[in-house]
Amino acid sequence: MKKNMMKAFLTTAVMGTVMAAGSMMAMAEEPVTVTWFASRPVDGAIDLAIRQIAQQYSEEHGGNWQFEVITEADRPSYLQKLQTLISGGNMPDIIDIDATPYCQELVDAGMLVDVKEYLNQEGLYDKFEPTALAYQEFTNGTMYTLPLEYHVEMIWYNKEIFAENGLEVPKTMDEWLDVCEKLSEAGITPISVDGADRWPVIRYLAMMPFRETGNDYIISLSEGNASMGDQAGRNGIEFFQKIGQYFQEGFAATDYATAQAMFLDGQSAMYYIGDWEIAAMQEAYKNGTIDYFYMPAVDGALTGANEFCVNSGIGMAFNAETFDEKTKDFVKYVIENYGKIYAGMDQMTPIKSELPEDHEFSDLYLRVREDMGSIGEHFLKPWDCYLDSNTCTVVNDNALLLATGDIDADTFISLVDTALEEYKSGF
Amino acid sequence: MKGILKDKKAFLIFLLPALVFYLFSVFYPIAESIRFSFIKWGGLGEKKFVGLQNYIHLFQDKVFYTAFWNNLVYLVIVVGMQILIGLLLAVLLTYLTKGVAFIKTLYYVPCIITAVAVTQLFRSMYATQPEGIINQILKAVGLGQFATSWLTNIKTVLVCVSIPEGWRYTGMYMVIFYAALISLDPEICEAARIDGANGWQTLIRVKLPMIKEVLLLTLTMVLTGALRGFDIPFILTNGGPGNVSELMSTYMYKKAFAGNQFGYGSTIAVFIIAESILVVCVLKVLFTGKDEREERRIQKEQRKMRKLERRSGR
Numbered sequence: 001m002k003k004n005m006m007k008a009f010l011t012t013a014v015m016g017t018v019m020a021a022g023s024m025m026a027m028a029e030e031p032v033t034v035t036w037f038a039s040r041p042v043d044g045a046i047d048l049a050i051r052q053i054a055q056q057y058s059e060e061h062g063g064n065w066q067f068e069v070i071t072e073a074d075r076p077s078y079l080q081k082l083q084t085l086i087s088g089g090n091m092p093d094i095i096d097i098d099a100t101p102y103c104q105e106l107v108d109a110g111m112l113v114d115v116k117e118y119l120n121q122e123g124l125y126d127k128f129e130p131t132a133l134a135y136q137e138f139t140n141g142t143m144y145t146l147p148l149e150y151h152v153e154m155i156w157y158n159k160e161i162f163a164e165n166g167l168e169v170p171k172t173m174d175e176w177l178d179v180c181e182k183l184s185e186a187g188i189t190p191i192s193v194d195g196a197d198r199w200p201v202i203r204y205l206a207m208m209p210f211r212e213t214g215n216d217y218i219i220s221l222s223e224g225n226a227s228m229g230d231q232a233g234r235n236g237i238e239f240f241q242k243i244g245q246y247f248q249e250g251f252a253a254t255d256y257a258t259a260q261a262m263f264l265d266g267q268s269a270m271y272y273i274g275d276w277e278i279a280a281m282q283e284a285y286k287n288g289t290i291d292y293f294y295m296p297a298v299d300g301a302l303t304g305a306n307e308f309c310v311n312s313g314i315g316m317a318f319n320a321e322t323f324d325e326k327t328k329d330f331v332k333y334v335i336e337n338y339g340k341i342y343a344g345m346d347q348m349t350p351i352k353s354e355l356p357e358d359h360e361f362s363d364l365y366l367r368v369r370e371d372m373g374s375i376g377e378h379f380l381k382p383w384d385c386y387l388d389s390n391t392c393t394v395v396n397d398n399a400l401l402l403a404t405g406d407i408d409a410d411t412f413i414s415l416v417d418t419a420l421e422e423y424k425s426g427f
Numbered sequence: 428m429k430g431i432l433k434d435k436k437a438f439l440i441f442l443l444p445a446l447v448f449y450l451f452s453v454f455y456p457i458a459e460s461i462r463f464s465f466i467k468w469g470g471l472g473e474k475k476f477v478g479l480q481n482y483i484h485l486f487q488d489k490v491f492y493t494a495f496w497n498n499l500v501y502l503v504i505v506v507g508m509q510i511l512i513g514l515l516l517a518v519l520l521t522y523l524t525k526g527v528a529f530i531k532t533l534y535y536v537p538c539i540i541t542a543v544a545v546t547q548l549f550r551s552m553y554a555t556q557p558e559g560i561i562n563q564i565l566k567a568v569g570l571g572q573f574a575t576s577w578l579t580n581i582k583t584v585l586v587c588v589s590i591p592e593g594w595r596y597t598g599m600y601m602v603i604f605y606a607a608l609i610s611l612d613p614e615i616c617e618a619a620r621i622d623g624a625n626g627w628q629t630l631i632r633v634k635l636p637m638i639k640e641v642l643l644l645t646l647t648m649v650l651t652g653a654l655r656g657f658d659i660p661f662i663l664t665n666g667g668p669g670n671v672s673e674l675m676s677t678y679m680y681k682k683a684f685a686g687n688q689f690g691y692g693s694t695i696a697v698f699i700i701a702e703s704i705l706v707v708c709v710l711k712v713l714f715t716g717k718d719e720r721e722e723r724r725i726q727k728e729q730r731k732m733r734k735l736e737r738r739s740g741r
Binding site: 076079080083084086087102105106109111195248249250251252253254258262267389390393397398400401404406407426 | 467469470471472550553554555556557576578579581664665666667668669670671681682684685686687688689
């Protein structure tokens, strides 16, 4: 009996090994597959454009080229999955990442391709909008990510509500607060915010420091050379606390769709979002019910009225280990074709290109595109691109309490400074 | 077959697959967590052995203490709802003669809904924008001043993330308690009644002591479950606003996977494991009465004696 059992066990084991070896041999004969672990909305413009280009490229190469896209649109989940994949030694061929401290760690570990060098080698560097590339750079000027989008962020406002209350578009931050106060007194929710995603809230915290110092303050802060309690930080907090009281009730639990719907339904007077939502704004804009203005200025500040949050979104980075000639060729193909296809989807493209003639662009699109041509030298880069993951979580979580008035400025400062110290001490 | 089963080695062979599976799926991750808790690692590069540094940091970490206290509140609410309400419903159910199966099924439904759906359900109930049912009802009955944004108000959020978890499994524990209660010998209850015990006394003095084992089992399940509670609080508020509804498990996840502090995250995980084991041990001691302990001691001694007798007999 025992002998029989042993025999059965051995047979199964041997069969298993043979089958595993067989499947590995079969895999070796399959065509090349490049995997992109992406953090873009499924069926969004970028997703569709890249898939279309990959399909085209695959057909031109006789189908021996396969492009697999694994998408996780929710950014925090994406980053966690990415970090876990990389920690487990399974970095995909192409990933999406911002120029964050974590990205720098990957660079330091030699895991990412120097995209600036690659673009220069291939003579593609000048094909991009300079600001779109500058956004992808680390503070030391190196660049390891490729931009696929190009955006400006603006404050959308309800023209009808403004007119009914005799309000003008604010030119300065103080005027903006006045507008909010008047709206609030009239019983109207001044601003709707998507607090569930955190980042829209943090933008408000970053505004004053950007006006005063450009990105210098947040760079010093992230490098541990400044405190959240420095003057620029305190001014940022002060403005944030003031404007925070004009957010809708329960904003911390409001999601993206709800906040946007509130604004579009006329339940709030203003809403901060980038041009990527043009499609959603289109109808109300055309009807003349809504319009937009950019981040108001501050008299005598470093950055001017034509300088605000401009970004080229999360970048595409390449695994240094698998970036072979075939992948290089594909990326070149993408850059050559992407601009026109992407613009044809009513998107602002980071790659300079003529607008396709067979597509009719809306006035709104053309107006924003024109605005983008006259932006200044500075641009607000989101704080989460600079701060390490842990500090970023602390800032994100506690800014909500700061805005609702549940914690005071000093508590917030101490929490952020402690997190930064931890990071600096290498804990 | 009888011959084989008598052989202890055959027993072991049959048990081996399950044991190996258990070791790999349960014991190995725990052992790895313990190993990682002495290490500092950001997910990249060299892992650095740091001794007890993570543990020292743990006991100095204010957020961890917040998470610990929050977890206790969460535990009280979840245990209270699942055990007390579950038991109450089970007792009420024993008085029913018709439609028991229907009601049991109805109350069991929340258990089969996924955590994400439960979360969405409660999120919309708690919401202010668009106004959720809770605030609507409060306003309708003239208690509008109590209407609030339940999930962002720091005074209500912790209770609000605890309730869905309690609600979700109340039905399951009701079914367990009901099964235990109806399996009791009706003659004993009748004897109690003849001796003059009323319904309440019968329940407290007779029925509950008789389902003590079931109570112990369910309490163990509920307590350890609540200590590890993660999904609903995480999806509902992600520990926020700030760390007001942070639980140990959500904090552990944040540290390990969002903050890239795998070592420190593991330290929190080890703490949770140790705490769960401690709770189970305390429960065991509490539930083992004096008489029972005495009885067990006697049984043990008897076994020893028998062994000795057998040996000397040979």
